[in-house]
Amino acid sequence: MSTALACWRAAEDHAAQPLDFSRAPVAVRVAQVSRIFSGNSVLDRLDLTIRSGEFVALLGASGSGKTTLLRILAGLDAPDGGEAGVPEARTVVFQEPRLVQSKTVWKNVVIGLPREQASRARAVAALAEVGLDHRADAWPATLSGGEAQRAALARALVREPKLLLLDEPFAALDALTRLRMQRLIGDLCQTHGPATLLVTHDVEEAILLADRILVLQAGHIGFDTRVPLPHPRRAGGEAFDTLRDRLLAELGVPQSE
Ligand SMILES: Nc1ncnc2c1ncn2[C@@H]1O[C@H](COP(=O)(O)OP(=O)(O)O)[C@@H](O)[C@H]1O
Ligand SMILES: [Mg+2]
Helix, strand or coil: CCHHHHHHHHHHHHCCCCCCCCCCCEEEEEEEEEEEECCEEEEEEEEEEEECCCEEEEEECCCCCHHHHHHHHHCCCCCCEEEEECCCCEEEECCCCCCCCCCCHHHHHCCCCCHHHCCHHHHHHHHHHCCCHHHCCCCHHHCCHHHHHHHHHHHHHCCCCCEEEEECCCCCCCHHHHHHHHHHHHHHHHHHCCEEEEECCCHHHHHHHCCEEEEEECCEEEEEEECCCCCCCCCCCHHHHHHHHHHHHHCCCCCCC
């Protein structure tokens, strides 16, 4: 995290107010991006700006195009129209950890880094941040689901990304591990300060973690709101419930009350 951003965040945290990113530098600028699959318009002239240090959650019905947008931001897919301006230093964590089974955990963490940067010490330092340095020499097959996903997170952070893309990274984890991972991601994003885009279908998870929440509707960002809650957050309370109900309504889930 840059010193300026860190100080600014610390000052805001001290005030225990939700963060205002309107003056932070732009990290992601998506302009009129479209993506068409077999004649189906999945993304339709989508606009989106994310600022440095901002944690944005992206909600949307299954098949609404969340992964398609994330893959374009990651550079794994190209839009059919429009432009996506993203930082060079960006990494993705997917739902499954995608570790190379024939390499030990620490080698997985520094995989693909230039040889002079791919040291064991660097890998172990990243693993320590996710509480997994004691498994540095383990084989991926011996890790639990939560440990494997923490290794994937260490692999992302060791690259010091300016943009961290997370595609439902907790979806395959049990409820308790999921809670721990949510806390860990929240803490790490505060420490490292990348712009973060978290794709999730979990409305409460979005409210607990994000500075801003988007809903993908009909191929573009149909709803965009700041989260008016200071950190640390807990589920429940009037503001939390009001926002949850609004988001569920935007997602087309009728409320019983
Ligand atoms: N490579 C592809 N080829 C054809 N159709 C695709 C491809 N990738 C995604 N789609 C389609 O685009 C739509 C959006 O997919 P996706 O972005 O994965 O949705 P989400 O992540 O929101 O569930 C779906 O209808 C999906 O079938
Ligand atoms: Mg998806």
